[in-house]
Amino acid sequence: MNTPASATVSATQNLPAPTRERPPADVVGPWAWARNNLFATWWSTAITLVLIYAILRASLGFVEWAVVNAIWTVPQGASGPDTSSCRAIKGIGACWAVIGEKYRFILFGRFPFDEQWRPAICVALFIGLYIVSAMRRFWRKELVLIWVVVLAAIGVLMWGGVFGMPYVGQDVWGGLPITLILSTFGLAFAFPIAVLVALGRRSTKLPAVKLLCVLYVELIRGVPLISLLFMASVMFPLFMPDGVNFDKLLRAQVAFILFAAAYLAEVVRAGLQALPKGQMEAGDALGLSYWQKTGMIILPQALRLVIPPLVNTFIAFFKDTSLVLIIGIFDVLTTGKIAVSEPTWQGFSTEVYLFLAVIYFAFCFAMSRYSSGLEREFSRSRGR
Amino acid sequence: MSQTAHLASAAAMDAEPAILLDKVNKWYGAMHVLRDVSMSVAQKERVVVCGPSGSGKSTMIRCINRLESHQQGSIVVDGTELTDDLRALDTIRREVGMVFQSFNLFPHLTILENCTLAPIWVRKMPKAEAEELAMDYLKRVKIPEQAKKYPGQLSGGQQQRVAIARALCMKPRIMLFDEPTSALDPEMIKEVLDTMIGLAETGMTMVCVTHEMGFARQVADRVVFMDRGEIVEQGPPIGLFENPQTDRLKLFLSQILRGH
Ligand SMILES: Nc1ncnc2c1ncn2[C@@H]1O[C@H](COP(=O)(O)OP(=O)(O)O)[C@@H](O)[C@H]1O
Numbered sequence: 001m002n003t004p005a006s007a008t009v010s011a012t013q014n015l016p017a018p019t020r021e022r023p024p025a026d027v028v029g030p031w032a033w034a035r036n037n038l039f040a041t042w043w044s045t046a047i048t049l050v051l052i053y054a055i056l057r058a059s060l061g062f063v064e065w066a067v068v069n070a071i072w073t074v075p076q077g078a079s080g081p082d083t084s085s086c087r088a089i090k091g092i093g094a095c096w097a098v099i100g101e102k103y104r105f106i107l108f109g110r111f112p113f114d115e116q117w118r119p120a121i122c123v124a125l126f127i128g129l130y131i132v133s134a135m136r137r138f139w140r141k142e143l144v145l146i147w148v149v150v151l152a153a154i155g156v157l158m159w160g161g162v163f164g165m166p167y168v169g170q171d172v173w174g175g176l177p178i179t180l181i182l183s184t185f186g187l188a189f190a191f192p193i194a195v196l197v198a199l200g201r202r203s204t205k206l207p208a209v210k211l212l213c214v215l216y217v218e219l220i221r222g223v224p225l226i227s228l229l230f231m232a233s234v235m236f237p238l239f240m241p242d243g244v245n246f247d248k249l250l251r252a253q254v255a256f257i258l259f260a261a262a263y264l265a266e267v268v269r270a271g272l273q274a275l276p277k278g279q280m281e282a283g284d285a286l287g288l289s290y291w292q293k294t295g296m297i298i299l300p301q302a303l304r305l306v307i308p309p310l311v312n313t314f315i316a317f318f319k320d321t322s323l324v325l326i327i328g329i330f331d332v333l334t335t336g337k338i339a340v341s342e343p344t345w346q347g348f349s350t351e352v353y354l355f356l357a358v359i360y361f362a363f364c365f366a367m368s369r370y371s372s373g374l375e376r377e378f379s380r381s382r383g384r
Numbered sequence: 385m386s387q388t389a390h391l392a393s394a395a396a397m398d399a400e401p402a403i404l405l406d407k408v409n410k411w412y413g414a415m416h417v418l419r420d421v422s423m424s425v426a427q428k429e430r431v432v433v434c435g436p437s438g439s440g441k442s443t444m445i446r447c448i449n450r451l452e453s454h455q456q457g458s459i460v461v462d463g464t465e466l467t468d469d470l471r472a473l474d475t476i477r478r479e480v481g482m483v484f485q486s487f488n489l490f491p492h493l494t495i496l497e498n499c500t501l502a503p504i505w506v507r508k509m510p511k512a513e514a515e516e517l518a519m520d521y522l523k524r525v526k527i528p529e530q531a532k533k534y535p536g537q538l539s540g541g542q543q544q545r546v547a548i549a550r551a552l553c554m555k556p557r558i559m560l561f562d563e564p565t566s567a568l569d570p571e572m573i574k575e576v577l578d579t580m581i582g583l584a585e586t587g588m589t590m591v592c593v594t595h596e597m598g599f600a601r602q603v604a605d606r607v608v609f610m611d612r613g614e615i616v617e618q619g620p621p622i623g624l625f626e627n628p629q630t631d632r633l634k635l636f637l638s639q640i641l642r643g644h
């Protein structure tokens with residue numbers, strides 16, 4: 001298969017390409033761009049100047065508040081931190097001391113203070129898992145094994161009760177690990193379910209399966225996630241026989257998986273629908289079985305097509321995990337809210353919410369960047 | 385009718401025809417698209433099917449490997465009757481290769497992977513062996529140097545030749561072509577037809593829907609003319625083209641010749 005490079009040039013490609021001169025400097029480059037797009041007419045020049053002024057004002061104001069006038073630490077008084085200096089400059093400067101004092105609670109909730117290294121490692125494990133899964137050279141069967149091992153390790157670390165780690169009940173889990181557990185397990189289980197539901201919904205040979213899939217999607221999609229979570233936490237135990245009781249977090253997790261799967265199924269179905277019929281027929285004509293066609297021809301193409309809406313849904317559900325607060329599970333948004341509800345720190349919610357926004361943004365932006373990288377890579381490999 | 389006479393002679397030529405259609409009927413909803421279609425293709429015979437658009441050519445050829453199912457009559461391919469039985473379907477799909485008008489290559493796989501997919505997964509061939517086989521066929525269709533590229537990087541004519549190679553990699557005994565050159569720019573038609581002529585010379589049983597009359601004259605043992613779901617006339621290409629018996633064929637030929 002190692003053909004010399006010259007052999008790859010076929011007869012029709014031998015013609016010399018028409019030589020193209022480089023475009024003149026006033027057509028390309030940043031100055032030309034700015035002139036064409038920002039200062040083309042007196043009208044767009046005016047708008048540009050006004051916007052530049054507004055943006056500068058706003059960002060300078062923010063920098064002044066967040067950096068120049070900010071207070072980073074507060075002295076410790078007899079009864080806890082003394083926040084009077086912060087209160088004195090409220091509105092003029094940020095009080096980042098609240099983050100310094102409270103970040104452990106925000107990140108790990110009521111997890112026993114001395115054991116918080118455990119959820120911290122869990123967060124690191126999750127992030128490591130994402131990074132490894134994102135790399136295409138790890139897209140092998142072994143990846144499933146890695147997931148199983150890492151998730152098991154996370155379970156051991158969170159619960160403890162072995163290796164000399166004291167047992168920590170789920171009722172005191174909270175903060176970032178909860179957010180990551182709910183969204184990672186949620187999407188990891190919801191995605192395969194979604195693929196099966198999408199395939200079932202397009203099945204022509206199995207009308208019963210198709211009906212079931214349609215019902216599932218329509219029923220779940222038709223109710224708000226909040227009501228599903230309520231059902232999972234309040235109503236579900238009523239239907240169970242006495243003594244049988246699933247944990248609250250598990251029930252929320254299941255509700256979350258079911259909800260996400262219904263949405264993802266529709267995204268996947270859109271991709272299936274976009275494929276030309278000829279792809280399936282070519283597979284048929286070659287004698288491939290349904291699952292061979294689906295796994296090797298249809299899904300790889302359909303899923304590539306829907307990377308943007310798929311990631312859109314992933315991001316939406318990552319943030320929707322914060323809804324579990326209504327059934328008394330403390331995700332990272334809720335712990336942040338509780339942190340500023342104690343009298344010492346009341347009134348410094350802006351700082352805390354900014355801190356939380358940065359955390360959420362880091363995860364969501366990473367997903368977004370990754371997906372556009374993936375898209376680029378796939379479109380390159382198709383030679384377009 | 386000449387049709388039945390030909391059936392008899394074809395049957396006499398070989399005890400077991402490669403393909404046998406007997407009074408095949410098919411409807412799409414209320415539309416009758418195949419009407420009592422009977423045809424026999426002997427082993428190693430090359431049949432060209434022509435007819436106006438919408439006359440049911442694609443439907444008929446797609447019934448032969450059961451991409452479509454017929455509702456009445458029987459279709460026997462290489463001694464296996466086409467039914468809902470999955471095992472029979474499996475056998476036939478291995479025996480029958482198909483080339484489509486729109487190539488239908490798998491755009492996310494390289495040329496080589498396109499060719500080795502079915503041998504590896506359907507024929508359970510070891511990967512190295514399948515790749516060797518695929519390179520053999522890619523050489524035969526004269527594009528071994530494109531093996532590592534993706535279909536989107538190839539011209540239409542090259543893609544169609546890959547599609548032919550891909551079908552051949554399954555070592556079929558019968559090849560079906562559904563207007564293989566209709567989606568191609570004129571300058572690429574020849575390279576695909578040449579590939580098909582080369583294939584015909586190897587003694588492959590071929591059923592080919594095409595309007596390339598030159599190809600039909602050169603290669604076909606028999607031309608079948610279809611109109612409105614029926615086989616109207618069939619016979620050797622020279623006789624059929626020089627001496628059409630029905631008005632429908634005369635009209636069709638005059639339109640084709642004017643079009644070219
Ligand atoms: N999947 C389908 N559903 C409904 N009608 C169809 C379908 N495929 C083909 N037809 C109709 O059947 C007739 C025959 O089609 P076809 O076999 O594709 O003709 P040809 O290949 O000779 O142009 C046409 O009238 C066409 O509109």
Ligand SMILES: [Mg+2]
Binds near residue numbers: 441563
């Ligand atoms: Mg057709």
